[in-house]
Amino acid sequence: MGGIKFNGVLLLMVLQIFLVATTTVDETYESDQRTVEPLLDIIRQVRNKLEQSETKEKQISELNSDLMEKYHEIVRIHETFMKEAALLTEYKNKVIKGENDLQLCQNKVDKSESKIISQQNIILKLKEQLTDKSTYLENCQIQIKSFNSSLIEKDEYIKNKTEHQRTLELELEKSKSILINHENDIQLCRSEINKLNSTSKNIREEQKEIQLKLTECETKLSQSELDKLNSTTCIPFGEYPGVNQLNVSGIGLFNVLCDSQLAGPGWIVIQQRVRGDENFNRDWATYRKGFGSFESDFFLGLEKIHRITSLQRFELYIHLVDENGRTYYARYDDFKISDEDNGYALSLGEFSGTRIFDDIRKSENMKFSTFDHDNDKNDYDNCADLYESGWWYNYCTRGYLNAPYGPDLLWFDYKFILLKEVKMLIRPKKSDEEVIN
Helix, strand or coil: CHHHHHHHHHHHHHHHHHHHHHHHHHHHCHHHHHHHHHHHHHHHHHHHHHHHHHHHHHHHHHHHHHHHHHHHHHHHHHHHHHHHHHHHHHHHHHHHHHHHHHHHHHHHHHHHHHHHHHHHHHHHHHHHHHHHHHHHHHHHHHHHHHHHHHHHHHHHHHHHHHHHHHHHHHHHHHHHHHHHHHHHHHHHHHHHHHHHHHHHHHHHHHHHHHHHHHHHHHHHHHHHHHHHHCCCCCHHHCCCCEEEEEEECCCEEEEEEEECCCCCCCEEEEEEECCCCCCCCCCHHHHHHCEECCCCCEECCHHHHHHHHCCCCEEEEEEEEECCCCEEEEEEEEEEECCHHHCCCEECCCEEECCCCCHHHHHCCCCCEECCECCCCCCCCCHHHHCCCCECCCCCCCCCCCCCCCCCCEEECCCEEEEEEEEEEEEECCCHHHHHC
């Protein structure tokens, strides 16, 4: 704008100079007027343009003033906007703070709700306990009522007892009078006792004689008791069959079942099959030790049988009952078994029996076999494993008295006898009269 104004002034100055010159030239050179007129036209055009530019300049100044007003207005609006923005920022901060406070309040509310829930649970539990206590209290009240009724009954009972006590006191007085009379009678009896004391000397002499006889009997009895304590057979217990105790060297004290009914007194039962509730398929160690119950089925034990039969000559008695209830027996006069190193080998002696065949003769001199000790003569099978029992097996033929109940528990007598009861008993080789005496 300043450049336009400067150019306009410069043109005016040139124009004035030119007009002055023109005037001078007009006077001197009128003849050249025609030549200058085009130039004047140009100058006039420039003047018009200058006037127009001045007009535009005025308009521009007016626009500038309007712009300045607008600028000041914009500045005021900006200041207002900045204030509003500051207020908005302040409000935002307040809102954020409010949101934080609200979050804190929400957390407190959540905690309060959890506490309320826990308190409600406690209240429910307390209500349940109160219900239980109420029920218990009702029961207690019922018991108190029953106690009260029983107390009333007791009071009546005590009243009756008091009356009964009075009657007893009366009876006591009567008894005292009777007691006095009895004391008098006692005095009379004492006088009679004094008379009897004079005759007691003879009775005392008789008592001494009886005491001597008792001492002799006690000596005899103590000797028999000692025999029982140190007995290696059942002969001392002939009159007392059942379970008794033997004392055998190498083993010590152990219980045996004594029998005095099947074949006379003094027999030791070494094997018994009467119920079929015992498993006889046992290992070597169990057969060595023995197993079962004296009240049902049992096997006394190989080591015990060896120790007993090594002390003196024993006989073997085998009691048999078939499925129809018929009884048989087999008897061997020199029964014993060897020690463990020799496999508890079996010896029998001579046979005698009732209407039966000498069926276990095939086992003589055989070692004992179990499923874990195969001592039989069969090269292909273990007979103890095959017949599910321990025995003095030779070959795996039937007729072994430890076999399981059923078709394998047999005795051969030209045909097989199916057995339901078996007992093997041993006793020192003596006559029945010698055993009894």
